[in-house]
Amino acid sequence: MFNINELKWRDKPVKYIKLNESRNKSTIVNSKKEKMYEYYKCDYCGDEIRLDLKQHERSGGIVNLPHSLTQCGQVTVALCNKCVREVQKELEERLDKNIKWVI
Numbered sequence: 001m002f003n004i005n006e007l008k009w010r011d012k013p014v015k016y017i018k019l020n021e022s023r024n025k026s027t028i029v030n031s032k033k034e035k036m037y038e039y040y041k042c043d044y045c046g047d048e049i050r051l052d053l054k055q056h057e058r059s060g061g062i063v064n065l066p067h068s069l070t071q072c073g074q075v076t077v078a079l080c081n082k083c084v085r086e087v088q089k090e091l092e093e094r095l096d097k098n099i100k101w102v103i
């Protein structure tokens, strides 16, 4: 379930950093955390959306949901391509049934 209330107060989707942690746990002293890539977490399913990939290879990105869909102003979310339609459908269903978001 997509919760717009949690998302509308957030400035913008958080960028996470994937670290390559040492596989050998016994050598903690020498373990270095190496930055592998940055990613967003899909606000719908929680999957990683890697930002090191080229635009057309990425599994998703930033989506601005217009006020006409959210009824509470423009909300910026991170979504995978496969989730955009789901979110849109969910928001449209709410509009159809005239369900207001409880704030």
Ligand SMILES: [Zn+2]
Pocket: 042, 043, 044, 045, 046, 047, 079, 080, 082, 083
């Ligand atoms: Zn997703």
